Amino acid sequence: MKKIIIIGGGIAGLSAGIFARKNGFESEILEKNRRLGGECTGWDRQGYHIDGCIHWLVGTKTGTPIHDLWITVGALDGVEIFNPESFLAFEHDGVTVHFYRDLDRLKSSWLELSPEDKGAIEDFCQAIKRLQSYEIPVEKPEDLMTLMQRIRLMISLKDAGMVMKKYGKVSLKDYASTFKHPALKAALASFLPESYSASFIFFALAAFTRGQASIPYGGSRALAMRMVERYLSLGGTIEAPCEAIDLNIDHKKISQVICHNGKIFEANYVIAACDAHVLYERLLKGKYSDHDFQKRYSNPADYPLASQILVTLGYEGTADNLPRSLSFPVTPFEIHQSPIDRLTITHYGHEPAFAPEGHTLITCAINQFHEDYDAWDALAQDSDAYYQEKERIANAVHQAIETHFPLMKGKLKVLDVATPKTYERYCNAYRGAFMPFLPTVQGKMMTHTGRIKDLDNLFLTGQWLQPPGGLPVAVVAGKDTIMRICKQEKKPFISC
Incomplete structure (x- = not known):
């Protein structure tokens, strides 16, 4: 053998x-x-289980x-599979944009918010619906396929190809600008930095609205x-x-x-x-x-790698009235001289075993890219400075959440802070990347x-x-x- x-x-x-x-x-x-x-993976802190990946x-x-x-x-x-009703709820100037799993509900909620965007909204939903037929090729890698198998694969990817042709070389910023309502513009532009390809959002939401991307x-x-x-x-x-x-x-x-x-x-x-x-x-x-x-x-x-700061908090209470993932504006604070004016939190109310009884695990992920890693790498040469910066960021996140949710005041505690150096140290991840090269227009x-x-x-x-x-x-x-x-x-x- x-x-x-x-x-x-x-x-x-x-x-x-x-x-x-x-x-x-x-x-x-x-x-x-x-x-x-x-x-x-995941890890345990102070009676909570922190999910570090999915x-x-x-x-x-x-x-x-x-x-x-x-x-x-x-x-x-x-x-068993948990199917949250929304991919993300995005708050902007008193308005909340919901990316619902039910595509018809998403469409109607957006039309109610912005009737003047009817054409753009219908095109957006049509592209998502078209991609719902897309299947990740699983049976055989292309280099092992016969000519006929490759032809059948290309035919099966026709809808994906049409979406890529239309949006693959359109930046997320440019695509978001086709909408008139400022909340819709901001919500769509928030997924990735502005130079990234708009195609990403269509594939992600197609899988989600089809029920193919759950937890x-x-x-x-x-x-x-x-x-x-x-x-x-x-x-x-x-x-x-x-x-x-x-x-x-x-x-x-x-x-x-x-x-x-x-x-x-x-x-x-x-x-x-x-x-x-x-x-x-x-x-x-x-x-x-x-x-x-x-x-x-x-x-x-042109080929960026993404990492993150993951701040996790324990909440003495339940979060049943909140969307699973929520993005909201905050009073700006800086990380490596870059202003952070918005946070996205995710709660794990669907996993009661992740927290002590009556409590809820909350995570806050902050995207980090090339220059951010360089700053963390330099900072990590001084362990005291590194841990002080982690503590400062955790306190800023803690305060921002309490400010936005006054009912949480005094009921939150920081459990852990992971940085790009954390992913590098534990997983040998190059520059702390948790995904390979992200799609950009170039x-x-x-x-x-x-x-x-x-x-x-x-x-x-x-x-x-x-x-x-x-x-x-x-x-x-x-x-x-x-x-x-x-x-x-x-x-x-x-x-x-």
């Missing part, structure tokens, strides 16, 4: 491990942390290919642990904590994986289910650079086979291989990598 070593125990690594076992390979996952899951999960609609894949790997098997009860850590259980039940093995730090290369093949604890592993194939930059620069020492990745790493303006989306030029038995897998990234791409990529290995071994691939 041939052996596969998998570097990284996140969703892609677990998916690869599960399908490796299903296809008759010996499989061993090497994970740097004690607990598997990668960025799909805002929504694409693949929650039964009977769809991506849902079937999540069932196969154990992630959603027997799991599995139990959250991120529980989802990852169900995949770990499925992997172990199939006979897979795990070494943790055990961080890979070097690769020995012999005649175009990885001969050994060397770990921080001195352990050395040998296998027929090695799968790097880790951050792409970690593979190319740290493990391969820059000797096997990839043009597509280098082009993007060297041009952060950038070109990349798909990658994961093959490493001049190395025959090493594969990259994970969310970096195709847009838009995230957990669904990770679980698909893990499976696809085993399909590629099966083809190299000239053996049929077993999918279930």
Whole structure:
């Protein structure tokens, strides 16, 4: 039985491990942390459980290919799904814009707010409805398809192609400006920085309004642990904590994986289910650079990476009267000399086990980009200054929430603050990124086979291989990598 070593125990690594076992390979996952899951994780603070990943999960609609894949790997098997009624509620000058799950309700509420935007609103909803037919390609990666399979794939993506053609090169700022009502303009422009492609919002809302993007009860850590259980039940093995730090290369093949604890592993194939930059620069020492990745790493303006500050608070009370996610204006405060004049909070009232009885977990995510990471990286050189800045930001968020919600005054406490350096430290995430390159008007989306030029038995897998990234791409990529290995071994691939 041939052996596969998998570097990284996140969703892609677990998916690869599960399908490796299903296809008759010996499989061993090497994970740097004690607990598997990668960025799909959560942690406990002061009697609360903080969900650190899933805002929504694409693949929650039964009977769809991506849902079937999540069932196969154990992630959603027997799991109830929470379907919040709104994607986001956005407050602006006394008006609230709701992004409802019910597309007809969204349309009618926007028309009531702004009859003069009737044409723009109808076009917006029509594009979302058109994209509701879109399915994430799951069956086979394009590089393994026959010509006829590729033609069928292109036909199936016709609606997505039409939306991309119309909006892919339109900036979010320019698209938002087509609306007349200031609240609608501000709400649409709020999703991502102004230079980013407007196409993002259509795909996100299409999945949400279709019921394909919801939240599995139990959250991120529980989802990852169900995949770990499925992997172990199939006979897979795990070494943790055990961080890979070097690769020995012999005649175009990885001969050994060397770990921080001195352990050395040998296998027929090695799968790097880790951050792409970690593979190319740290493990391969820059000797096997990839043009597509280098082009993007060297041009952060057109190929930005996003991270966040995640401030979590415990609330002594319930939040049943609030939308699950709410964006509202605040008295401006600064982070790295940039004004923060709006916060978005999410409450976990649907997860009573995440908080002591009668209490609610609340999170506040603040987007961070290239210059922000640089500032955090410099600040982290002085641990006292770093923690003081975290405390200052937490206090500012705390005060802003209490000011906006006077009934919460005296009932909130800060539980934790994560920064881009947190994601880098725990997950080896390049520049703290929790997603791969985000879509901009100037950038070109990349798909990658994961093959490493001049190395025959090493594969990259994970969310970096195709847009838009995230957990669904990770679980698909893990499976696809085993399909590629099966083809190299000239053996049929077993999918279930």
